Amino acid sequence: MKRKKIFLIGILSIALLFSCNNDDNNSTNGSLTIEFDNVVSMSEDLTLNVDAFTNSSDETINISELKYIISNIVLIDENGGEFVYPKADSYRVVNELDNASRTITLNNIPYRNYTQVRFGLGVDPTQYPLDQLQNFIPQAEETDMLWAWAAGYKFIKFEGNYTPNGGTEAPFIYHVGSHGTNQDNYKVVTLNLPGTARVDAETTPFVHIMAMIPQVFDGTTTIDLSSADNVQVDPVNAPIISTNFSNIFMAHHVEN
Amino acid sequence: MSKIKLITYSLFIFSLLISCKDDDGDLEPVPFQTTPLEVTIPSNFPPMTYPISQNPPTEEGFELGRRLFYEGRLSSDNVISCGFCHIQQFAFTHNDHFVSHGADGAVGTRNAPPVQNMAFMNDFNVDGAAATLDMQPIIPITGSAEMNTSFTEIIAKLSDHPEYPTLFAKAFENGEINSENILRALSQFQVMMVSAESKYDKVLRGEGNVTLTAIENQGRDIYDNKCASCHSGVLLTDQSYRSNGLPVDPQYNDIGRERVTGLTSDRYKFKVSSLKNIEFTGPYMHDGRFWTLEDVLDHYSDGMVNEGGTLDPQFIQNDGSLGIPLTADDKTALIAFMRTLSDTDFIFDSRFSEF
Incomplete structure (x- = not known):
């Protein structure tokens, strides 16, 4: 009897000793990497400061700057279960000029097989007063994605020059964000993955997303630069551009 | 097993339980605690538009907000605070100035509006350029004719200050000097600024x-x-x-x-x-x-x-x-x-x- 009790207490003590371990290491969580690859076509990467492509309005486009805000990242598994990445950490500026910014590594992802990814383009108006998003302000400041005259973000900053067929080169500026409480240009993008992204102890899947930049002009609505080359708080063209932009993304492949 | 032995074992197990604590500091950590501020909506007022449950004012957050409101370090030249253009005796406006002055003598294009009953407003500034009270301070802080600075700069200045790290630690559980906590504190201060006694x-x-x-x-x-x-x-x-x-x-x-x-x-x-x-x-x-x-x-x-x-x-x-x-x-x-x-x-x- 005595021995049994001592034995039990001993086991209990050992169990307690082990329970002191930090829980971070024995997790069932892994990582996943998403690359945003801005391209001219399926076979051609986007190059800045050269004549990159010609749109359907016969305008040759030379892009000097391309940035956009990705937010509210959600991974959807094969059973439809959603893993919402912590909001405070999900706001990123993808900057074509900064290679590191185009690869987003998501950590602490539950081991599952993911088949879809969803993200926001811009900043969700229902979220941005609070909920830790304000820590995104310094990043937005450094990348010039914050409007100084208004308390809001530029969701898309897209600039360069264009040359109409037979015409002369002229600059274009697209700064698209929401217009106060008047116009919400935040978009949600959901992409089916062409293969399963398997997050487990051995695998950090890599999801390659292509952003087909010519579709910004030739998307849901065709927009020609000659009639709209300066879009900043433009009630007609800003919603067109944000809609077109939200449709340029496709998940090209997954590497496990 | 005797009672003494049982007690000894219990103490041993208890000590194991306690030993699970983080050993970051030698001192027992003081549990984080703030004192909630009572927010009373005057009986003749409409409901608040400010989402107060997401940022309930506390004495500590309000005090930090008040300090920040009058803090010149929120501007590039360390002179222009919010309170510089929003002067209490003029219902937080800039008396005697057509348009307001900013850092390094810059002159703006608009007259500073009063800061009162902000928790009841739908949007902010004379043109509605700020959709929420929490975001509003971004405009003056970063505006070149106003405070002409950036959040990166003011976070660095406040972090180097002898008192602000303590004030932030008192007001917010994570104690961080970051843009969210700066804006939360400013909102807590402004939400309390209710004018209803005319x-x-x-x-x-x-x-x-x-x-x-x-x-x-x-x-x-x-x-x-x-x-x-x-x-x-x-x-x-x-x-x-x-x-x-x-x-x-x-x-x-x-x-x-x-x-x-x-x-x-x-x-x-x-x-x-x-x-x-x-x-x-x-x-x-x-x-x-x-x-x-x-x-x-x-x-x-x-x-x-x-x-x-x-x-x-x-x-x-x-x-x-x-x-x-x-x-x-x-x-x-x-x-x-x-x-x-x-x-x-x-x-x-x-x-x-x-x-």
């Missing part, structure tokens, strides 16, 4: 036999008939954007609400200002062009133009004339009434003052 407020609440004088009542009738369709309700504004027929000042050519919405139909429209504490908030209009309430009423009766064709239809009379017909007596009575909108309790409330 004579007119007391009359509306039927408090303590407070009544208006004959001339004040005469002014109230004129206000009810000729002003209250826009300067409506207990907040004395319907918070809409309208053109009140100001000739455009070519020095600024301020297009007003159009800058936010991009709509030409919003050209020269500005938010209907609250008449609360109007006696103290001169100079008047978005660019501070009128020094006195008499000047303002003269504009309403005789000064309007319809540039851009966006003049509010209420100002266009049947005979095509513009403005609101007002006699000299009407104006005197109206100004007497407007003085009943002054809340000296608010102007002198030591909770909101710098020292």
Whole structure:
């Protein structure tokens, strides 16, 4: 009897000793990497400061700057279960000029097989007063994605020059964000993955997303630069551009 | 097993349990605790628009917000605080300045609006450029003609300050000096800035036999008939954007609400200002062009133009004339009434003052 009790207490003590371990290491969580690859076509990467492509309005486009805000990242598994990445950490500026910014590594992802990814383009108006998003302000400041005259973000900053067929080169500026409480240009993008992204102890899947930049002009609505080359708080063209932009993304492949 | 042995084992197990604590410091960690501030909505006020449950004011957060409001380090030259242009005795406006001054002597294009009853507003600034109170400070902090700095810079300055790390640690559980906590603290301070103790407020609440004088009542009738369709309700504004027929000042050519919405139909429209504490908030209009309430009423009766064709239809009379017909007596009575909108309790409330 005595021995049994001592034995039990001993086991209990050992169990307690082990329970002191930090829980971070024995997790069932892994990582996943998403690359945003801005391209001219399926076979051609986007190059800045050269004549990159010609749109359907016969305008040759030379892009000097391309940035956009990705937010509210959600991974959807094969059973439809959603893993919402912590909001405070999900706001990123993808900057074509900064290679590191185009690869987003998501950590602490539950081991599952993911088949879809969803993200926001811009900043969700229902979220941005609070909920830790304000820590995104310094990043937005450094990348010039914050409007100084208004308390809001530029969701898309897209600039360069264009040359109409037979015409002369002229600059274009697209700064698209929401217009106060008047116009919400935040978009949600959901992409089916062409293969399963398997997050487990051995695998950090890599999801390659292509952003087909010519579709910004030739998307849901065709927009020609000659009639709209300066879009900043433009009630007609800003919603067109944000809609077109939200449709340029496709998940090209997954590497496990 | 004897009782003593049992106790010994229990103590041993207990010590194991306790040993699971983090060993970061030698001192026992003091549990984080703040003192909630009671927020009372005056009985004659509408519901708050501010999502207060997401940022409930505490004594510590309010005190940090007050310090930040009067902190010159929130500007590039360490001089221009929020309180520099929003002076309490003028209902937090910049008296004696048409338009406000910023860091390094920069001059803005607009007159600083009052900071009062912010928790009840739908959006902010004279053109609605800020959709929420939490985001509003971004405009003055980063504006080149205002505080001309960045959050990265002010976070660095506050982190190097001898007192702010402690103040942030007291106010917020994570204790971080970051943009979220800066804006939360500023909002907690501003949410408490409720002005509801004017004579007119007391009359509306039927408090303590407070009544208006004959001339004040005469002014109230004129206000009810000729002003209250826009300067409506207990907040004395319907918070809409309208053109009140100001000739455009070519020095600024301020297009007003159009800058936010991009709509030409919003050209020269500005938010209907609250008449609360109007006696103290001169100079008047978005660019501070009128020094006195008499000047303002003269504009309403005789000064309007319809540039851009966006003049509010209420100002266009049947005979095509513009403005609101007002006699000299009407104006005197109206100004007497407007003085009943002054809340000296608010102007002198030591909770909101710098020292």
